[in-house]
Every structure is written in structure tokens, then in C-alpha cells.
Amino acid sequence: MAEGRKTEDSVYDFLYVDTRRIAQFSSQFNQYGHLTNLTRSVSETSTGGGDINVVAARVNKSASEQTGQVRQFDPKWLNPLTFLDDAERRGLIKRDIKSSEIGQIVLFTGQLLLFDAGMMKGAWDKPIVQKMIRAGIPAAASGVDTSGLSRHDRRIRAKETKESANNELDFTMSMLSILPHMLQVRMLSEDTSVWSTLEDEFVIGRSSDLVLKHGSLLSGEWNMIGIYDALPYDAAYRTEEGREDADIAADVAGTVIGGMAARMGIIARNMIGRPEHTYGMTPLLIFREVSS
Template sequence: MAQDLQNIESIFDFFYLDNPKIKSFYAQLNGLGALNSLKSTSQIGDTRKMEATVGIPTVTGGKMANDHSVNTTSEHLYDGIPTMPREMINRLDELGFISRELNQDMLGNLVLLSGKLGIIDIGVSKELLGPALNLHIKDLEKDNKTKKAAAELKKNKEDIVTFCKAIPFGLEAKVLVKNGETDSDGVGIADEVWMTLNRDEMVGSPHDINFKHGEYLAGEWYVLGVLDALPYDGFTFNSDQNEFREGIGMLIKLMKEFVGRPESAYGITPIAIFRVLKPRN
């Protein structure tokens, strides 16, 4: 069995997969569709020579021979879906669709980035917001200098909690990509790439991520996705407004500033997040 194994240099350990996009890309690359199953058929032929003694009365004796062939067919069915993500990534890379550069020229295109992966489960955090604000208010009330701020926060606490609980929070994620620059102290500077994750596309349970890792996961992670937002790319357009539309616009701006992508960060729609596993040798 060992001699039949492929020479595998690495394995992708997928953390997140946008399966609808992966199926769509895979189908466009092969022109047939997405995989459901793989069928492997092997056939082994065995030919043997059969001999029998023939007696010919009063004259002589002899032998008669004939070939006997036996064919054995073996079939194996495999789940083909897990093979699609890596095959898709490799094929897109071969065709030149994937860039490893992070700049404005890549806007609207596929990029493969590597760096430090951070994830915050805001959906869980919002359930704890009320008790957390109560503790914060008590801390503010201990100092005369912050008692006024405590009273203001206490007055607006209910509205803040209601506002936060009404927002359909998901998983907020970001990857810090080194850009080769350093600050005055010689510390490397990284670009922040912000994204949100769909819980249904997570490989495994997302609930224990922060309990295990805190905000940032250990090791180096890769993110494949479409770069679709640039730092400080706020867009405005003057059009006829009414009070209702202005109110909606202000609400959207408030939500983005409160829990959305930071102005200084890039934005990406992730397709796959993974780390690379390599053999010992």
C-alpha cells in the first residue's frame, strides 16, 4: 500500500469554506459542474493454462490444453466534495487569477494573503454587553472625575444594549499582513484586512475560538478571497434626501463606525481560510 501513496508535500487544514462560491468557481473552471462523488474502477486479469491428459486407444497418448481467463473488477466510490477547494485554488493559481499583492490595483480580484488571523465572536459578546456595562459603570462611579460619565452611560445604557442586540452580528475577523515597513522602534508594520464570516461555513464549532486563543489564533494562516474595500475609501453622493432617508443613512454610518470595518483597513470577502500542514521530513 505504501508504494501506491502519492508524494504529498502539504495538506490544507481548512478553517472556513464558502461552499457556494467554491462550487461556482469549480464549475466555471471545468465547464461541467461541481463534484458530488468520484468513482475509481480497477480491473485485474488472471490467465491460467489448464491441461488434461487424453487417451487415444491402441495408438498413442496425448495432452489437450486451453487458456482460462478470470477478470476481477473493483470499484470504489469517494466523496468528491472535499477535493474541490484545493483543486480550485491550485487551478485558479495556475491560470493567474490569484494575486499575492495587497494594493488598490487588486480591487475586485482574488488575493491570497498570509498573516496573523484574529476572530471575535461579537454575537456572543452582545449577550454579555448589559452586565459588562454595569461593571464599567460601577468602576466609573468610584472616581469623582468619572462620575459624570458614569451617570451619562447609565442613562443611555438601555438604548445601547437594545441597539446592539438588534444588529445581526456575525463573526468579525481580520488578518494582519506584514507590508515590509517598520516603525521608529524597528517593529514591523502590518496592514489590516477586515472581513465577516458566516457561521454556517465554518469547519467545526466557532463557539470556543476565543476561549482557546483569545482574539488571535496561533500560527500563520492563509485567506483566499475577493478584495472589495480599500482604506479611507468613503464614498459620498449628493442627491435629494428626506428626513427618513437621512435617518437611515446616519444609522448605517453609525453601525459601520461602531462595529464595522475600520477606516484604515482593507476589506475582503473570504472564500477559504486555511493553514498548511507539512510532513516532518
């Protein structure tokens, strides 16, 4: 990767650059800290004239002139490349997430899917959106086994099931209106999936332009370098005592408010967060290689 960057027929097209975290790492690579300004100066000196004898004195009439050129460079886009070289040289970049450990820097390559959840934040309270979602409730109700019931009891059971589904939907819609709606990406390889959120300020360009141009799937092969920070999970997992993540998190929190917040976190993840069986990464760079 580092060698490829130095060839004249290849450059990197960055989609995402977390300058804040890269500066944090670069400060640890360099004894002088993170590079914020780069100045290059070139000077030339020319001398002319000579000595003149005046009576017994000797007067030096030579003249010296120095010209210089100073160039100021913005290292903003140099820093990501320097970070790649430094991290690669130190052997910090791992290429197999399955054999990596939590907290390590991982390079993941695959297809890139972009989801701008913020586009949906104002849609949940729209009647037409709720109507479209509720349209699927009768199908859920019809899935209840009522073969051993009378026609009257079947109608009662179907009504109860639909009311329960409506109540669950009301709760879901209320929760969706207050949960954070962030820009999300998911990267897919042949047998592995990685999920991340992106900070809008570090996206090169505008996410809305990408969505309007590509939809969800961005063309080409993309690379993500980031901090591996979450193992895949199973939403159906229960302990031997039948307890789930939300119960354990609530106990660890130790207070009523903490317990509610812990359960809210689990709900947020399950509703609009990281899908089960996917790895979690905090991206530093997302890019693709452009060659001649």
C-alpha cells in the same frame, strides 16, 4: 503555493472553506461544472478452458470472468485544492492587496485574530455589564474644560455632561441589542490590516472551541484567500460641505425608510463592524501550511 501543495512533506490545515463560493468559481473553470462526485473503477478479465470436438461440431468451452472494483471518492476536500491550482494557473491570485483592485482574488498572510461577537449578543442588557460600561462615564465628564466657571456652574456642567453621556450610552446599548453579531476575523501583517466576517457553516470545527483554546489571537501564520471588496475608510472623513457618509447614503436612498436604513448601516459599521483604516475581504479559504 500550488507547487508546495504537491510535495509529499506538506499539507494544508483549513480553518475556513466557503464551499458555496468555491463551487461557483469551479463551475466557471470546468466546462462540465462543479465536481460533486468522483468514481474510480478497476476491472480484470481472466479466461480459461478450450475447444472440444463433438462429432462434426466444434463447441467452445472457454469461460471468461470479469472482476471489478469500484471506489467512490468524496471531492469535498479536493475541490478547495483544485480551486487553488486553477486560480493560480490562470494568474487570478494577487499577493499584494495594496496594488490590487476591488473584486480581485487576493492572498493575504499574517496573524489571525478571531472575534465571536455572538458571545456578547445576550450580554448588553445584563445589569452588571451596563454597570461596568457606565463606570467610565465620570472620566469622560471630567475631561470637560470648566476652569473659567464657578464651582456651582462646574457642577451643573458636569451633571449635563454626564446626562448626555448616559443618554448616548442608552442609545448605544439599545442599538447593540438589535445589530447583527457575527463571527469576525482580522488579519494583520507588518503594515496592513484586513477585516472579514465568517459564515458559521463554513468554519471547520467550532468557533467556540477556538476561542476557548486561543482567546482572540490564533497561534502561527495564517493565509486568507478571498475577494477584496472594501477600501480602508476614515470615520472622521467629511466632504468640503461638512457632510459625512451617513448624510450622503441617506440622500442616495431617496426615501425616509431607505435613509434610516442607510444611517443604520453606518452606525452598525462604526459600532461592531469593520474598523477604520482596514481593508475588507470576503474570505474563500483560511488555512495554514503544515510541513514535516
